[in-house]
Amino acid sequence: MAVSEPIQTGLKLAARRAYERGRFQGALWRGAAAAILAIPGFAVCNQTPWAGVCLAGFAIVVAAGRLRGLGYEEGTRAGALAGILPSLLPAAVRAFDPDLCVLLSSRGPWLCAAGGVAAGVILARRGRAAHGLPFWSGALAALGFAAALGCIPAGALGFAGLAAGVLVGGAPVLVSQRAAT
């Protein structure tokens, strides 16, 4: 039994819409999950407008990566995973000792640098299988927004520490991987 061409074309269009709708719903869920995961970094140490922008940016980047798929999705997933530690570290420190958070933030970039090192290692390891601009742009955007949540209280020095930490943590892993291949 043959199905007429217009019916098959209509069905194909409906199937494509269903696919895109499914991806969009998945993107909303993933963006919401990312925001919920990063909320402690915003709520505990850092309730400023810029932090709100970073929180929203993080959720949007993760959702957009999921919607677009391929390298962008892999990159934002890796970036979110890597960025969660620098985002939540100050909140965790404050939960342990409320004064320590303020002290560490005001005394220099060390908290952000420590989070950056962990993020660099994670990112470099995850980036082993997926190279290219889509992966790295997605990963750095997600990492940037997430990590900024934790580093805003430390100011510019905190961001410098974060960047240095990412380089220090990620470069050896990337170099060793390059040497192994």
Added chain:
Amino acid sequence: MASGERGALQEELTALARGDRAAFDPVFRRLWPLLRGFAGRFLPLEEADDVAQEALLRVFARSSEFDVRRDALSWVLSIAAWQIRTHRARIRRRREDSSDAAAERPDGGPSPEATVLARSLNAALDRALAQLPAADAATLIAYARGERPDLPGPTFRKRVERALARLRARWRIDHGSL
């Protein structure tokens, strides 16, 4: 499905799950005949196509959730099987609802008692008419049907009155009252 095709479906669905839109056309071309055939094995032809379409849309809507470690063909057919089960349940419910409604619905007709009473009255009237002269019975039947014989109006009216008077008299004799 041959193992080569099965492997190709696995690769294409994996690509689609990762967001590779280029895999959409090959997956569509592979899945549509597969799902139609699968639904056709369990449902009548006219229902099979509808269910296959619903299953196809559901597969595409959920393809981003596809776990690439799973077997793609089994995953697709499990969605189709669920859709077939849902369709059958829906049909069964609809049949049950319609039979319940038919049992509850009043048909607007007379009750059995009224039908029996009307039937016995008609029989009694037929008997009374049969006992009248043939010309009177014909006049009353024509009057009841709204027919007008080829007579002047006053003449016909008088004949009707006379026939009715005789019918009443006959009825009183047989049944005691009118």
